Amino acid sequence: MLSCLLLTATAFGQGPGKLPAKVEKDVLAATIRVNGRTGGCGVVIVPHDDKSINVYALTAAHLVEDSKEALVFPFSEPPGKEPLKAYVIDRRPIAGEDIALLRIEDPDGRLTGALPIAKRIREAPFSAFSVGLVPKEQTVRAEKTIGAPEVNKGGAKAKFWECAAEPEEGRSGGPLVDDSGRLLGICSGSHEKKGYYTHLEAIHKIVNSSDIGVSFK
Numbered sequence: 001m002l003s004c005l006l007l008t009a010t011a012f013g014q015g016p017g018k019l020p021a022k023v024e025k026d027v028l029a030a031t032i033r034v035n036g037r038t039g040g041c042g043v044v045i046v047p048h049d050d051k052s053i054n055v056y057a058l059t060a061a062h063l064v065e066d067s068k069e070a071l072v073f074p075f076s077e078p079p080g081k082e083p084l085k086a087y088v089i090d091r092r093p094i095a096g097e098d099i100a101l102l103r104i105e106d107p108d109g110r111l112t113g114a115l116p117i118a119k120r121i122r123e124a125p126f127s128a129f130s131v132g133l134v135p136k137e138q139t140v141r142a143e144k145t146i147g148a149p150e151v152n153k154g155g156a157k158a159k160f161w162e163c164a165a166e167p168e169e170g171r172s173g174g175p176l177v178d179d180s181g182r183l184l185g186i187c188s189g190s191h192e193k194k195g196y197y198t199h200l201e202a203i204h205k206i207v208n209s210s211d212i213g214v215s216f217k
Helices: 021-030 200-208
Strands: 031-035 040-046 054-059 069-074 084-092 099-105 126-134 137-147 150-153 156-163 175-177 183-191 194-198
Touching: 021 031, 021 040, 021 126, 021 137, 021 175, 040 126, 040 183, 054 183, 054 200, 069 099, 084 200, 099 200, 126 156, 126 183, 137 194, 156 183, 156 200, 183 200
Parallel strands: none
Antiparallel strands: 031 040, 031 069, 040 054, 054 099, 069 084, 084 099, 126 137, 126 175, 137 156, 150 156, 156 194, 175 183, 183 194
């Protein structure tokens, strides 16, 4: 059974390559810290505009569990800043796809980035990149996505991206992206020294059931 971890990157995984500098900057700007009951990451998918203070983000459902609210922080801000309040507006169970959709109130425009969601579902294997955090910095790690099996997670089966390298603590809820910075998955956990990320199909499903103006690319 797939176990949920609080996943960080301290070393590179087994996927070759490096994100272009501009893409890496955009990906890091879109990644947030999620301090629910356990703590981890998330990724902004819809930025606010002049008509709204709301920002929308995805994270792992196990980070917020049954809570209706969570506290989030921009990765780029130093410690000590007040958190932003987030509301869980949809979730797919921990025993299943392990994904949650957040609405974040950001009246001062502290969250400056957002990632487009990949439109096309590609076939594994392929190279990708994951984003996590260590106590004082964000890290981007190269990954090798080797398959997309159905995994028994908490008694329910769901499709996940399977990556060759096991994640470490701090990476849970963070994005899996391609070399153009398009969102492919959300970090969920590990099993037998491999990493598992919520599949793009589950991302499409949860955002298509909402009305939040998501960008697909």
